[in-house]
Amino acid sequence: MAVALPKNFSEVRQHLQQPLIRNSFFIMASSFVAAGFGFFFWMIAARFYSQADVGIATALMSSMGLLILISRLGLDQSVIRFFPTRDKNRVLGTAVLVPTAVALGAGLFFIATVDVLAPELAIVRSIAPLYLVILGSYSVTWVFEGAFNALRKSEHYFALNLLYGTRILFLVPLVFLGAVGIFGAFGLSFILGLVLALILLARCSVRPTPCVDRVFLREAWQFSAGAYVAGILMSAPNMLIPIMVLNVLGAESTANYYITYAIVSILFMIPYAFTTSLFVEGSHGGEMKRSVLRTLASMFALLIPAIIGLSLFGEQILNLIGKDYVEGMALLRVLAASALFVSVCQTFISVAKVRNDIRSLVVLSGFISVALLGLGYTLMNRFGLIGMGYAWLATYVAGTLLVGLILKKKGWL
Structure with missing residues (x-):
């Protein structure tokens, strides 16, 4: 089915007002704002903090992201899937209360066993209260x-992502704390974001009810369980890789990886925005085939020039952050090239969620997770940091081929 292109201004305006495109725009704009603030955040951090402090701080953030991911139980995805049909206040209250309790429990376990799980992050024991407060705020705002x-x-x-930019303001005043200063600046923005999110939800006539809606949990569990497993499989590598790099190559290489990935993540935000909106529209009963074609066309139209631009000017961007980070240029180019294949895999994942095809969702997510971590560890030991880039590209090329095989088997091609 061909997607008709708008031919005049009124058609362009009408095209942009479609929920799929409008929400994709704001999600993408949010991602770009986050990336822009992130760039300046790390540029300032690199100027005022040592490379070792940056490496430790990024590993702390990754550990927290991993705990959030584990605690989701798929309920963040169920909010999108079931909001159109159920009591929003009870759904949201349940989706906040249950995962946040799990996250805090997991945080306590991590702090108690950090000497075994991640000895390089033993500093977390001395900042346990701060770590748990930020963890709780991060968990709630994620669902909101x-x-x-x-x-x-x-x-x-x-608007929330604009507010998160305030973390930049805390960097210099907290420099005397070293790695904890970077982590604290990061966390304070989520505490502020939690306050704003509650205000904005009230304006939408949504006030989360602090409860455990057992009926919602039962109805959502079949979908949530599959989405939870798939979400962990897809996202865990992003949280584990900085810790893996820290243990294999050291704090300086971890800083190089994290900074380079943070820049390239601008590209990954494009498929994230469009495929999230695709999932929302599919959950509201939108026509999927036309939406998928429109999503792919829009993503590639933005990704191709962005990849070329980042490959040409990436060295200057890295140099702005600090001369020590320019050596990540080769990694940047390889990660950027993988963005096209990431977009195909993410599109399929959204379609599988809408169709409730949990088996295909878990198969693809499991393959990507195992391949990325396994190849990453192997190639990083052989080639150094660039090996992680090779692993990203090879994994998502293979993932795209797997998507083609699944679509052919199901007769969707």
Whole structure:
């Protein structure tokens, strides 16, 4: 089915007002704002903090992201899937209360066993209260962000990301704390974001009820369980890789990887924005085939010039952050090339969620997770940091081929 291109201004305006495109725009704008603030955050951190401090701080952030991921139980995805049909206040209250309790429990376990799980992060024991407060705030705001997208109010998600930029303001005053200063600046923005999110939800007539809605949990569990497993499989490598790099190559290489990945993640934000909006529209009953074609066309139209531009000017961007980070240029180019294949895999994942095809969702997610971590560890030991880039590209090329095989088997091609 061909997608008709708009031919005049009125058609362009009408095209942009479609929920799929409008929400994709705000999600993408949010991602770009986050990336822009992130760039300046790390540029300032690199100027005022040592490379070792940056490496430790990024590993702390990754450990927290991993705990959040484990604690989701798929309920953040169920908010999007079930918001159109159920009591929003009870759904949101349940999706906040249950995962946040799990996250805090997991945080306590991590702190108690850090000497075994991640000895390089033993500093977390001395900042346990701060770590848990930030962990709780991060957990709640994560769910609220999904709620704004589910409400088709992605402009509020955009406002939250603007507020998160305040973390830059805390960097210099906290420099005397070293790695903890970077981590604290990161966390304070989520505490502020939690306050703003509650205000914006109230304006949408949504006030999370602090409860455990057992009926919702039962109805959502079949979907949530599959989405939970797939979410962990897809996202865990992003959280584990910085810790793996820290243990294999050291703090300086971890800083190089994290900074380089943070820059390239601008590209990954494009498929994230469009495929999240695709999932929302599919959950509201939108026509999927036309939406998928429109999503792919829009993503590639933005990704191709962005990849070329980043490959040409990436060295200057890295140099702005610090001369020590320019050696990540080769890694940057390889990661950037993988973005096209990431977009295909992410599109399929959204389609599988809408169709409730959990088996295919888990198969693809499991393959990507195992391949990325396994290849990453192997190639990093052989080639150094660039080996992680080779692993990214090879994994997502293979993932795209697997998507083709699944589509052919199901007769969707």
